[in-house]
């Protein structure tokens with residue numbers, strides 16, 4: 001796209017697009033400090049600091065063995081950062097000439113942390129910031145926590161710029177269309193492998209969340225349900241058999257259900273093959289490459305599910321990246337501080353706690369502190 005003739009190239013605004021994600025260990029040694037950062041985040045473990053710090057460290061220590069074994073299966077490190085870098089490069093290319101855009105990455109629990117990213121944004125001389133969480137659904141534990149960490153980092157490095165936030169895009173049409181196209185291709189591939197006469201069910205497997213967090217007003221579950229509906233609607237396949245379930249339970253509390261394990265048991269009983277779609281992730285990492293591709297596949301096999309297939313995540317799919325670019329342009333063109341699929345008829349019936357809409361914040365976060 002050429003710059004408009006009345007607007008010289010040099011006058012294009014310098015916009016920093018900050019991509020938020022969770023982050024993952026970049027070596028076997030990083031697993032424990034990464035988990036310590038995660039479990040001592042007050043948005044994750046909700047208790048006073050004097051209890052959270054020792055308990056969070058203990059839970060991280062307990063989880064290190066299992067998590068390390070999972071990361072060992074995929075080469076000892078998370079692929080999340082390189083894949084997010086690819087998404088950033090593709091998005092930068094897709095944003096066109098209207099703005100001078102540069103994508104930056106701020107991970108929540110491992111490098112690059114918000115503070116280093118805020119410094120890089122400042123050094124680049126950005127004039128505006130767009131925060132783009134790579135989580136389609138808002139949760140106080142993910143997007144909310146990242147926004148809080150970003151705000152703290154900006155205060156720390158003295159970065160104060162007009163900032164727009166794409167806080168929740170769970171039902172965005174471009175996103176739903178791009179995702180439906182990926183799912184349709186995976187479904188056709190799976191259908192060709194499932195024995196004649198056997199039904200195929202789509203399991204929308206979202207990352208789980210402790211129920212107590214949802215009861216405190218977190219809109220994540222509600223948004224997960226809207227995402228599944230939007231994808232099914234965008235696809236438009238009549239009579240599609242589909243179900244939502246929740247994976248990745250990591251603490252003993254009661255988490256959202258039904259779990260993906262329960263959904264597999266049901267599929268086995270009903271002799272239905274499954275195509276698992278990772279609903280809350282837009283890139284591959286341990287939860288897709290190990291949990292879905294190894295652990296649940298083994299379980300499905302053991303239970304006698306007549307077929308187990310997995311839909312890939314979006315990664316740098318061009319239609320998905322184009323949808324993200326359109327969101328960035330929309331939030332800027334609208335002149336809003338944030339853009340959210342909550343608008344109009346899709347208003348969330350629950351308290352939108354922790355979201356920048358209401359100004360209600362998740363428990364005060366502190367920037368991750370454990371060094372490499």
Ligand SMILES: C=CC1=C(C)c2cc3[nH]c(cc4nc(cc5[nH]c(cc1n2)c(C)c5CCC(=O)O)C(CCC(=O)O)=C4C)c(C)c3C=C
Nearest residue numbers: 022023024067078080139141142207209250280285286287
């Ligand atoms: C109480 C613990 C956790 C909550 C709540 C939680 C919410 C949550 N997480 C994601 C996305 C990701 N989580 C990832 C890994 C991961 N998550 C937890 C714990 C909670 N997550 C742990 C302990 C781990 C580490 C891996 C493990 O031990 O199993 C990742 C992947 C990181 C990587 O491999 O690179 C993502 C992404 C969402 C969307 C979410 C709630 C909405």
Ligand SMILES: [Fe+2]
Nearest residue numbers: 167168340355
């Ligand atoms: Fe929102």
Ligand SMILES: [Fe+2]
Nearest residue numbers: 022207248287
């Ligand atoms: Fe998680």
